[in-house]
Structures are given as structure tokens and as C-alpha cells.
Amino acid sequence: MLIKGVHIVPEPVIQNTCTTKTTSPGKQIESFQDYLSQSLTDAKQxxxxxxxxxxxxxxxxxxxxxxxxxxxxxxxxxxxxxxxxxxxxxxxxxxxxxxxxxxxxxxxxxxxxxxxxxxxxxxxxxxx
Known part of the structure; x- marks a missing residue:
């Protein structure tokens, strides 16, 4: 798309391919729900x-x-x-x-x- 000499490129859609995330030694988060739950727990500390x-x-x-x-x-x-x-x-x-x-x-x-x-x-x- 061209607007007044500026070329605007739509942002690419990026899929999240990460299925697990390590938060601390020996502890893994396996889903977004687990990640969200852990984040909310951490916020309540x-x-x-x-x-x-x-x-x-x-x-x-x-x-x-x-x-x-x-x-x-x-x-x-x-x-x-x-x-x-x-x-x-x-x-x-x-x-x-x-x-x-x-x-x-x-x-x-x-x-x-x-x-x-x-x-x-x-x-x-x-x-x-």
C-alpha cells in the first residue's frame, strides 16, 4: 500500500510454536492456561x-x-x-x-x- 510516498507493509502473522516454557528449575509450563495461571499467582505475591x-x-x-x-x-x-x-x-x-x-x-x-x-x-x- 502506498500513502503519500510511504510504503506500509502489513505486519506478518506469527504463530506461536512454543509449547513449553521453563519458569524455574524443574518446572515447565505446558499451555497458555498454565502460563496465565502462574503469572496471576506471581502477581499475587x-x-x-x-x-x-x-x-x-x-x-x-x-x-x-x-x-x-x-x-x-x-x-x-x-x-x-x-x-x-x-x-x-x-x-x-x-x-x-x-x-x-x-x-x-x-x-x-x-x-x-x-x-x-x-x-x-x-x-x-x-x-x-
């Missing part, structure tokens, strides 16, 4: 901001897989209620979380929480 990572290191806060699972469930509950920024209380630990981004913004232990005022939150979730 809790992330840590650089600030939160630094605070956790400074305050010697260590969370195990069960703790992260509970935190993920708490974020899901906050999300279902329409929360944007939540305070999560988990034992003697307080986490400020961006619900939309599923990101822990800050982390405080019991000592750091004393006389602390939490601002810019619209909800709180107590994790048991």
Missing part, C-alpha cells in the same frame, strides 16, 4: 520495598513462610474490603502495606511501635 527490607534488617525481623502466607491472606481481606493502605498487626510486628501493589512499605517491631502514630492508612488488619 507480597513484595518488600527497599525501605521495608532495610527496616527488617535493622530491627532483626525475620518472617517464615507461614508468616508470609498469613500476611498474604490479610492483604487479600483488605483488598476485598476496598482498602488501599493498611496497617497489619502480626503478633508484636506492625506492617504498613500498599494493598494495590501488594507491597510492604514499612515494618516495625514492638519497640519501634511505642508511641508511634500511623498515618496514611485507611484500614487495619489483625493477623492471628
Amino acid at each position: 507480597v513484595k518488600l520495598s527497599a525501605h521495608a527490607k532495610q527496616r527488617m534488617i535493622e530491627r532483626n525481623i525475620v518472617l517464615n513462610q507461614t508468616d508470609w502466607h498469613k500476611i498474604n491472606n490479610a492483604i487479600n481481606k483488605a483488598e476485598n474490603k476496598g482498602a488501599r493502605n493498611s496497617l497489619l498487626i502480626h503478633g508484636e510486628l506492625a506492617l504498613i502495606v500498599s494493598v494495590k501493589n501488594r507491597t510492604v512499605i514499612s515494618a516495625m517491631d514492638e519497640v519501634s511501635m511505642k508511641e508511634h502514630v500511623f498515618t496514611n492508612i485507611d484500614s487495619a488488619v489483625i493477623i492471628k
